[in-house]
Amino acid sequence: MKLIGISGSPSSRSKTRIAVERAVRHAAERYPAVEGEVLGLVDYNLVFCDGRDPSLYEGDTRRVIDKVVEADAVIVGTPIYRATYTGILKNLFDLLPNDALLGKPVGLIATAGSDHHFLAIEHELKPLVGFFQAHALPGAVYAKNEHFDGGELVDRGVIRDLERLAEAVVGFLERQHGPLVGASAPSIERRSLDEGGREAK
Numbered sequence: 001m002k003l004i005g006i007s008g009s010p011s012s013r014s015k016t017r018i019a020v021e022r023a024v025r026h027a028a029e030r031y032p033a034v035e036g037e038v039l040g041l042v043d044y045n046l047v048f049c050d051g052r053d054p055s056l057y058e059g060d061t062r063r064v065i066d067k068v069v070e071a072d073a074v075i076v077g078t079p080i081y082r083a084t085y086t087g088i089l090k091n092l093f094d095l096l097p098n099d100a101l102l103g104k105p106v107g108l109i110a111t112a113g114s115d116h117h118f119l120a121i122e123h124e125l126k127p128l129v130g131f132f133q134a135h136a137l138p139g140a141v142y143a144k145n146e147h148f149d150g151g152e153l154v155d156r157g158v159i160r161d162l163e164r165l166a167e168a169v170v171g172f173l174e175r176q177h178g179p180l181v182g183a184s185a186p187s188i189e190r191r192s193l194d195e196g197g198r199e200a201k
């Protein structure tokens with residue numbers, strides 16, 4: 001199962017990215033069947049959406065679209081900019097095909113300088129996920145600058161919330177696809193019995 005984390009920060013020293021990485025790492029460590037990858041949108045040369053068919057984009061834009069389309073689950077993080085998500089994150093969602101997230105579980109993370117925009121998760125991010133007919137899971141995380149120190153996430157409560165969010169995403173995947181704990185069981189050839197209950201040749 002492929003879990004993609006998306007950090008929608010345009011900053012190269014991003015708190016959002018730290019939070020998204022924490023959640024994705026927790027999922028991959030706890031559930032060996034989960035393959036985690038984090039995309040920092042700042043690292044990709046995404047063109048602006050110009051309305052063309054999504055299949056016609058090339059280069060980094062194509063690569064990022066494909067990674068999201070191929071993912072089974074997504075954790076999306078964004079800094080709050082002007083009371084909502086960032087422009088580069090919106091651009092990614094504009095670039096995606098309409099069915100890119102159909103039926104997939106999505107965990108949401110926002111980072112911010114203040115308490116003021118906590119409800120942006122409900123009023124801005126969830127409708128965006130809703131457009132794609134994905135499942136925004138309960139337990140979205142809102143982390144503030146004071147929860148980070150020296151380039152690290154230090155708040156135990158936020159760390160626990162991120163781990164719970166990761167578990168909620170994997171739990172949803174398990175309800176869709178079956179248990180993800182441990183390596184998948186090898187297929188074992190079964191002997192068949194004849195009508196007398198003896199092993200068939």
Ligand SMILES: Cc1cc2nc3c(=O)[nH]c(=O)nc-3n(C[C@H](O)[C@H](O)[C@H](O)COP(=O)(O)O)c2cc1C
Nearest residue numbers: 009011014015016079080081082083111112113114
């Ligand atoms: C252009 C800009 C706009 C911002 N707007 C808000 C805002 O409306 N509300 C808020 O609480 N914080 C706001 N912030 C603070 C960021 O959300 C906060 O510093 C966040 O942790 C940055 O995340 P990053 O390190 O991943 O880029 C803004 C920061 C910038 C640079």
